[in-house]
Amino acid sequence: MTTIDTPLTANFSIHSCAVSLAGMPLGTRFRVIAIDETRESLLRLMEMGLIPGVEGLLERTAPLGTPLSLRLPGCTLAVRRDDAECIRVIPLDPPTNNTPD
């Protein structure tokens, strides 16, 4: 796990409020806390800007439930649901009501 402050000492307990991105409702704003760096796909997504510390918006899901689209500052990325499960985030505010359905 690569986390914001301690890259090599992965420990979920210190981020007790962090949850998996996949479990968030649409329209949630979030901050990425930790990413499972053993997954090649997540390393690629990190290179594309999805790194611990970045803030984003869970915008949509594809009609069949995966992938999800995340709006990050400067770009919108598609992330498969199983990858999203390995991304820990903290929600920044309650989901807004005008979510795209």
Place this chain on the structure above:
Amino acid sequence: MSLPAKSPVSALCKRRLIAIAGNPNAGKTTLFNALTGARQKVSNYPGVTVERKAGQLKLAAGETVDVVDLPGCYSLAARSPEEQIAHDVILGEMPGEPKPDLVIVVVDASNLERNLFLTSQLLDLKIPIIVALNMMDVAREQGRKVSAEKLAAALGCPVVPLVARRGEGIHDLLHLIGARPTGECACGGVPRFIDCLPPALEPSVQALAEGLVSSGHAQRETARGEALWLLVSSLEGDDAARISPALSALARRVLNEYQLTPRQVRAIETSARYQYLNDVMCRGVAEGKHRPSRFTDRLDGVLLHKVWGPISFLLVMAFVFQSIFSWASPAMDGIESLMTALAALVGDLLPDGMFKEMLLEGAVAGVGNVLVFLPQILILFLFIGFLEDVGYMARAAFLMDRIMARVGLDGRAFLPLLSSFACAIPGIMATRTIAARKDRLVTILVAPLMSCSARLPVYTLIIGTVFTAEQRLFGVYPIGGLMLLGMYFFSIVAGITMAALFKRTVLRSPRPPLLLELPSYKLPSLKSVLLNLYDRARLFVIRAGTVILAATIILWALMHVPVGHQDFSGFEQRRLSIRSEPALDDAGRNMLLQFVQSEEDAARVQQTLAGKMGKLIEPVIAPLGFDWKIGVGIIASFAAREVFVSGLSVVHGVGGSDEETSSLRDALRGERRTDGSLMFTPLLGLSILVFFVLACQCVSTVAIVRRETGGWRWPAFMIAYMTALAWLGSFAVYQGGRLLGFS
């Protein structure tokens, strides 16, 4: 590995090489087109399916420089062929490619941090670079003010603001290229990332750098950059890795010593580099927050909607399919009649004989066989270029990812496979949008299984022969129509099954990561789309066209050049007696003459190589219910599937004209086996249909697969597997049917 200070003499002697690097969608190709215009050459990098685009640029000072467009990538860490090639070319490690004197990094100003990631990796390698700060207009629209001067100061390298799509800023860029920038860091900016590594990386990078210098693998100034690259790149043995064993061993030793894995190094590097870029951005490079495009948001609300998304996707796909399927046909008919006119013209000029026939039926027909594909290719690539440029292709991949992943394919494989129902040639050419090499190969291998339009004449002939229009299932559905539908359905099932099979066997690979950005919608650049069209058409005609032409001539020779001697004077005598028969009127005489001619053609075909081959393969195809005449048709149809119809006409002696399929149908219905039973039973018809759904009877497909995969290995494999599949399929149908009591 650094660039030695060049003496003016050597600089004059050697033409400079400029490489264009950048993220996908940053406008790399647009800039490349703006710099080189139509003076481009497209080829493949040796051994991989990645395209190499090169061109020339004339500078105002009279200097000509070579420009090469590198594959788009987000990072230099070599995890894919594209990244490996970008890295190798930039460092001069690509065989047959000189080290570039200058790298232009195209950077999307509207997404600066992400794009600077690659830029800072290039800066680490201490090569001369110019940053082309593209899409300044988009950044402005999104409410961001990006300062080229401040970015240049922070990075310590020249930065040119551009709107490549409109040609703005190109002049300044040309001026800078002429000024020959060096890789020297104009200090005062932020130190390079490589010179201020985080503590978690510093010792291992330094240790490997020293190892590289002492073993002579790198020079001191670039060693750290190379060391970091080695630590993160492909040390876990996947097919993209092309690092020499010595270097790889060195890197592994260092990793073991510091108890790191390449992935850990990459994760640390990535996070730290983004933090570093944050420092760069803090120097007043960009002002204002991102304001995402309202228009894109609204449009995505429909195009990615749970219900409207798939519906609009299907509408778009149906539209594309319809256009290649039907709009191309007037142009194709036009080309065909043009070739007929040309043949008539040549025919009038030349004396009768074998050579004339070869020229007309082999060469002219072969040129026609090549050109006839152009309308479909052009239409498909017009749509692909347009959809890609507008930003819809990314959405299509987003919508289809789940479904295609079930089979094991990329979401982008959908359009190539759909296009293959019109024709596999443009479909296979369209697989370029699929990034992962093995996924692309799987798509190429199954594309010819989709029932293309050239199979239609075969289906209609066979179905029309063994069923009559009156036969209906449950008194409602015409059996012929159901059979036709069934063949299309069968081809889809066969394609999906084979794709899943390949994905799990010969082309087994982990599911490639989804690297998909959903860019803002934008107007397409007409110039890019048209240049791309021109490239595709030219490549097809030159590379695949020559093979198709040669094969058509060879197949003509097989069908027409007699082997051994046979006396055909009997036919001539019959003709003479018909001509001198006073009891006949003109119409009757002509009919009889035509009849004799057909019989002579049939007799002659038996004496050709194709006829002998048909007899030769008869034992092999007999279990499928085929006789040697069908064998000749199959051999002939390798030129193109629809030739099966005219091939059968020739062997059955009903004249070669396509329009008179009804007389061929009657001839086939009258065929009897040696035991006197009817030859063309519904069971045999089904067996032939199944054979044509599955068999790779198309020399043009083989030619295009060779061109797209860069060798004969995959086309050979394709012929082998499809022929085997076709044989097994027909065998199962025919023998199974007989066991069940059909005849």
